[in-house]
Structure formats: C-alpha cells, structure tokens
Amino acid sequence: AQKITQTQPGMFVQEKEAVTLDCTYDTSDPSYGLFWYKQPSSGEMIFLIYQGSYDQQNATEGRYSLNFQKARKSANLVISASQLGDSAMYFCAMREGYGNNRLAFGKGNQVVVIP
Amino acid sequence: EPEVTQTPSHQVTQMGQEVILRCVPISNHLYFYWYRQILGQKVEFLVSFYNNEISEKSEIFDDQFSVERPDGSNFTLKIRSTKLEDSAMYFCASNPGRSSYNEQFFGPGTRLTVL
Numbered sequence: 001a002q003k004i005t006q007t008q009p010g011m012f013v014q015e016k017e018a019v020t021l022d023c024t025y026d027t028s029d030p031s032y033g034l035f036w037y038k039q040p041s042s043g044e045m046i047f048l049i050y051q052g053s054y055d056q057q058n059a060t061e062g063r064y065s066l067n068f069q070k071a072r073k074s075a076n077l078v079i080s081a082s083q084l085g086d087s088a089m090y091f092c093a094m095r096e097g098y099g100n101n102r103l104a105f106g107k108g109n110q111v112v113v114i115p
Numbered sequence: 116e117p118e119v120t121q122t123p124s125h126q127v128t129q130m131g132q133e134v135i136l137r138c139v140p141i142s143n144h145l146y147f148y149w150y151r152q153i154l155g156q157k158v159e160f161l162v163s164f165y166n167n168e169i170s171e172k173s174e175i176f177d178d179q180f181s182v183e184r185p186d187g188s189n190f191t192l193k194i195r196s197t198k199l200e201d202s203a204m205y206f207c208a209s210n211p212g213r214s215s216y217n218e219q220f221f222g223p224g225t226r227l228t229v230l
C-alpha cells in the first residue's frame with residue numbers, strides 16, 4: 001500500500017503567486033515525521049521543511065509552510081511568492097517511528113514557475 | 116556548511132559488471148542510507164547502516180547489493196553483477212542520529228547507466 005500519495009499533475013504557477021502541493025499519508029504509527037524535498041533538474045535532493053506528528057504548530061521555513069491536518073492525514077506544502085528558481089519536482093516523504101528510520105517518498109509534484 | 120559528497124557523478128557500465136558507488140557522509144553523523152531513483156519515478160529506500168552494520172534493508176536490496184564503511188569516512192554501495200534495471204540515480208544520505216527529529220541530508224547522487 002502507498003504510504004505517501006501525491007496525485008497532482010504538473011502545475012504551472014505565475015511568478016510571485018502562491019502554490020499548494022498536496023500530500024496525503026498513511027500510517028498507524030503515532031510517532032512519525034513528514035518531510036518535503038525539492039529536486040531541481042540538476043537532480044540533487046534539497047531538504048525544505050519538516051513536521052513532526054506531535055508538533056502543535058504548522059512548520060514554516062521562509063517561503064515554505066506546511067499545512068498539517070493530522071485527522072485528514074495530509075501535509076500540504078505551500079510555497080508563497082513563487083520564484084523562477086522554484087521550478088522543480090517536489091517530493092513529500094514520511095519517516096515512521098524514531099528519527100533514524102527510512103524515508104518513504106511519494107511520486108512527486110512537478111512545478112513550473114512562469115514569468 | 117558540511118555536505119554529503121558522492122563519486123562518481125555518472126557511471127556507465129556493462130551488464131554483468133561490478134560497480135562501487137562511493138559516498139562521504141557528513142563527518143559527525145551516525146546513520147547512513149542508500150536510496151535509488153529510477154528515471155521519472157519516486158525515490159526508493161535501499162538500506163540503512165549504523166554502528167558498522169546494516170540496520171534495515173528493503174526488498175530491493177538483495178544479494179547483489181552490499182554496503183561497507185571501509186574507513187572512518189567512506190560509505191560504499193557495491194552492486195556485484197549489474198542488470199539493466201539497476202540503471203538509476205543512487206543517493207547516499209546521512210543523519211546525525213541524536214534526536215527524535217533527524218533530517219536526512221542527501222548527497223548529489225550518482226547516475227548509474229547499465230548498458
């Protein structure tokens with residue numbers, strides 16, 4: 001069964017606009033962590049933001065924020081004020097249990113920012 | 116800022132040949148990982164390594180794969196007899212292993228092409 005689901009097709013977003021990338025997850029473990037990574041065309045994986053299952057507040061990192069809805073098992077990434085350099089694949093990932101376990105990735109969301 | 120490094124950036128090999136992919140994790144990190152990403156697909160976990168032994172492996176990590184930490188800095192992935200379907204980007208990652216939240220820092224990847 002899929003642990004992480006990202007189903008949106010490729011998205012085009014106007015520069016300076018906000019974009020929301022959907023991610024739903026499936027786990028029965030009460031302790032887990034949710035991550036978003038950015039993969040530009042050059043191929044490297046860049047960490048963006050983290051949300052722990054027990055965190056009360058939604059995580060924010062600069063222009064990135066995570067809309068964490070625990071009851072719905074969703075962890076959507078919001079990128080505000082999009083820039084041309086935000087064009088990339090974005091992957092949602094989950095770690096179940098303790099901090100050193102494997103990450104399970106979704107299939108990714110393609111974002112293209114247009115001027 | 117410390118980073119995970121990987122060599123080579125691109126490796127081309129003939130089917131049936133052995134390859135060794137090399138990684139230098141961040142120096143004070145305790146947990147090391149290999150992931151792979153077949154072109155256009157999601158990132159998949161292969162193996163995690165702690166205290167000089169495998170702590171977890173996926174069903175992909177069969178007898179053709181092995182990992183080693185031959186010295187205090189390198190972490191290697193060996194594929195004994197490569198198959199066409201081993202063609203992928205291979206990512207090494209490490210994490211500090213000292214808290215319940217542990218971001219996995221990814222290297223830039225090695226693109227393996229099996230002909």
